[in-house]
Amino acid sequence: MRRLDVKIVLILFVTVALPLAISVYLVNRAVDTSLALGLNAKVVDQLEQGLEVHRGYITELKRGVELRFERLVDSHRLFETAIFDDRPQLEMAIAKLIEQDPSLISVRLTGPGTDPLEVSTSGSVDQVRTMAMNRAIPLGRFVHLQAVFGVDTAIFEAYNTAGESFTTYRALAEAPPDYLNNRFVWVYISLLGIIVAISMTIGILWTRRMARRIHRLAEATTLVAAGDLSVRVDPGSDDEVGRLVESFNGMVSELMTSRTRIGYLQKISAWQEMARRLAHEIKNPLTPIHLAAQQLRQKYPGGDEQFQRLLEQSTEIIEEEVVTLRRLTSDFSSFARLPEVRPEVVDLADFLTDCEASLSHLAVQDEIVLTFDLPTEPILVRFDRIMMKRVIDNLIRNGAEALKGVDADKPQISVYAVKSDDDKQPEVEIRIEDNGPGIQPDHHPSIFDPYFTTKSEGTGLGLAISKKIVLEHQGQIWVEETVGGGAAFVIVVPTAEADKEDNS
Ligand SMILES: Nc1ncnc2c1ncn2[C@@H]1O[C@H](COP(=O)(O)OP(=O)(O)O)[C@@H](O)[C@H]1O
Ligand SMILES: [Mg+2]
Structure with a gap:
């Protein structure tokens, strides 16, 4: 990990961890307070009392059932019919009893040497908890009576729930003082930890992208400082x-x-x-x-x-x-003894017209078609007229000399001037093209060197002088190959507006 990455991670950690630590502290305190309010002996007592009420109610219910059973046992008619040992009558009598008491679910009589007799309610018995009561009674051949009563389950459920909550609550209230608080806070901290880990991972991945770009820039700066000016860094995005x-x-x-x-x-x-x-x-x-x-x-x-x-x-x-x-x-x-360049603001079209007038004789003499394509709008440049004319002169002369040796159908030299559209750095481009044999690729690196010539009578100074003059105009000059294989010399110089901007 690089140093910047480490710093970013540390910053992220501090910005995340600080508020979290505070929140953990606050939660801890809030939980403490609310637990102190909720978990105390008074509440335990009250819960116990509630449970007691439930229990009393259920005892009461049981007693009711016992009473009803007693009434059933004492039932006169049941007794009588049993004596007569009339089974269908007995059944009917029992059914009537069941009909009269909605809480009675079934009655069963058993005795030795006889089939048990059982009558059940015809109604539904959902939501009901049953209570069976037994009694040994002499009823003809039957010696045992069993009656099943239904009691509402809701009461028992409520009792059970109350009992459970009471047990849990009492356990909590009797637990060591910090037990619940610690557990709660630990769960809270673990959840927060997971969230922090996820968000920090996202944050780190994201900032590392940024850091990597800055790192590349820093590396490039080191290379530039060491003298390598060919480095370029990919801007990535437009931020x-x-x-x-x-x-x-x-x-x-x-x-x-x-x-x-x-x-x-x-x-x-x-x-x-x-x-x-x-x-x-x-x-x-x-x-x-x-x-x-x-x-x-x-x-x-x-x-x-x-x-x-x-x-x-x-x-x-x-x-x-x-x-x-x-x-x-x-x-x-x-x-x-090349004189110093003394530039003044001139109109490019004006300057080129001037060149055309004084150089056309070169073309006429060698039967070359020399054309000047002048800019239509005024373009102001800072030119030393005499020196720049010398450049154009050298280039056209070279073109003419190159065309002399070959038999092109129509020897031609064209001069173009265009303003570049790039608003950031307004420049003009002057191109001087010929349809001669062009320049051998292996000569390209040397043609601007002084004394480089391929001509028997040449001095090899023309292009060197031209380049020096162009450079002193803050411009650049290079050679390209035309579509037809001829030579195209390109001069690019800043316009006078660009100059003004630079100076301000
Ligand atoms: N338009 C051109 N077409 C072909 N070759 C050229 C052209 N201009 C320059 N050169 C090449 O560049 C060399 C250097 O040119 P320059 O510096 O003017 O010196 P010189 O004209 O005295 O040879 C020339 O000798 C020639 O080989
Ligand atoms: Mg020359």
């Missing part, structure tokens, strides 16, 4: 943590962009320094070499024709190479 993650990702990618920008500019400035020295070292001896060659040719008095020709050829080569070296050193020193 506060999600937004935190998103802004973290944004910050890291911005950091990466600016680190690459700074890295590139540092590299370029090292190359500029080298170009400056190189230009300086090469340029100085060029004039003496040129002069010496000229002198050689002038001072030779002549005579040897073969030598004369050799001399002519050699000095010509020297002079040609000196011219090439001069051009190279001038390129080098112009690269070394």
